[in-house]
Amino acid sequence: MKSSVITFPGSNCDRDMDVALKKFGFKNKMIWHNDNELPKSDLVVLPGGFSYGDYLRCGSVASKSKIMQSVINFAKSGGLVMGICNGFQILVEAGLVPGVLLRNKYLEFICKNVFVKIDNKDNPYFKNLEKDIFELHIAHNEGNYFCTDDQLKEIKDNNQVAIHYCNNDGKIEEEFNPNGSIKNIAGILNKEKNVLGMMPHPERMIDSCLSGEDGSLFFKNLLNNIK
Amino acid sequence: MKISAIITLKKDVLDPQGKVIHQTLEGMNFKNVNEVRQGKYFEIDVNENDPKKAKEIVEDMCEKLLANLVIENYKIIEIQ
Numbered sequence: 001m002k003s004s005v006i007t008f009p010g011s012n013c014d015r016d017m018d019v020a021l022k023k024f025g026f027k028n029k030m031i032w033h034n035d036n037e038l039p040k041s042d043l044v045v046l047p048g049g050f051s052y053g054d055y056l057r058c059g060s061v062a063s064k065s066k067i068m069q070s071v072i073n074f075a076k077s078g079g080l081v082m083g084i085c086n087g088f089q090i091l092v093e094a095g096l097v098p099g100v101l102l103r104n105k106y107l108e109f110i111c112k113n114v115f116v117k118i119d120n121k122d123n124p125y126f127k128n129l130e131k132d133i134f135e136l137h138i139a140h141n142e143g144n145y146f147c148t149d150d151q152l153k154e155i156k157d158n159n160q161v162a163i164h165y166c167n168n169d170g171k172i173e174e175e176f177n178p179n180g181s182i183k184n185i186a187g188i189l190n191k192e193k194n195v196l197g198m199m200p201h202p203e204r205m206i207d208s209c210l211s212g213e214d215g216s217l218f219f220k221n222l223l224n225n226i227k
Numbered sequence: 228m229k230i231s232a233i234i235t236l237k238k239d240v241l242d243p244q245g246k247v248i249h250q251t252l253e254g255m256n257f258k259n260v261n262e263v264r265q266g267k268y269f270e271i272d273v274n275e276n277d278p279k280k281a282k283e284i285v286e287d288m289c290e291k292l293l294a295n296l297v298i299e300n301y302k303i304i305e306i307q
């Protein structure tokens with residue numbers, strides 16, 4: 001299976017993602033933001049980091065970069081596009097998933113492990129996963145998911161919430177919400193379920209010596225789902 | 228032609244930075260503050276002499292890049 005990770009100026013999780021994808025069997029290519037064309041891919045990943053120094057709004061400048069037109073066309077034709085952290089911010093700015101990511105509610109950069117609950121497995125990313133609750137890492141300043149009431153209704157009606165922040169028992173409550181996100185939303189899908197944006201970093205949880213293995217479960221399952 | 232535009236957060240969007248600035252002002256003994264909302268200001272020099280056209284160009288920029296219309300409003304405040 002072929003994957004492409006886009007590197008923007010200021011991306012800093014692109015190589016971690018490359019390591020993770022290769023570890024679980026993807027043939028990955030790193031693609032520079034200034035390229036025009038995507039190589040043939042089964043999965044495109046927009047990685048975490050601080051593209052363009054978070055100027056204007058996080059992800060806004062990257063969402064207008066040259067390669068993004070190809071990424072948008074790829075997504076519109078049903079291709080799998082996953083944005084992690086800054087990649088999620090780029091996806092919302094590109095209009096590929098609804099809503100926006102605001103500054104964290106308490107104005108802190110948050111860097112810690114959190115639990116998330118997968119609520120919707122009717123998509124290529126989470127289908128067939130046996131577990132519902134995952135421990136993943138977050139590291140962001142703008143992860144406070146926000147959308148209008150109309151958008152929220154549409155998101156719920158179309159079953160687009162991918163993951164919620166929760167505790168280790170899967171309880172979704174305000175006290176387990178690290179950043180003020182509406183309804184504890186940590187990740188969201190587009191209507192067609194081929195585009196996923198999420199704040200947590202699965203690529204940081206692929207080695208039990210360093211962190212944990214929940215990211216490994218995610219990537220292994222993703223590869224099997226795409227095959 | 229120079230066009231000035233301001234981008235402000237919509238009324239219902241939480242503005243934590245504005246809140247902190249508000250609290251700080253109160254701490255400095257500015258007691259008459261009801262609310263603080265933080266925004267952005269742009270001054271754009273466009274190569275266009277017709278004020279109406281210049282305004283339209285910057286409005287287009289605001290809609291496509293400078294503002295995120297989910298959370299922000301824009302307003303052209305000065306043309307010179």
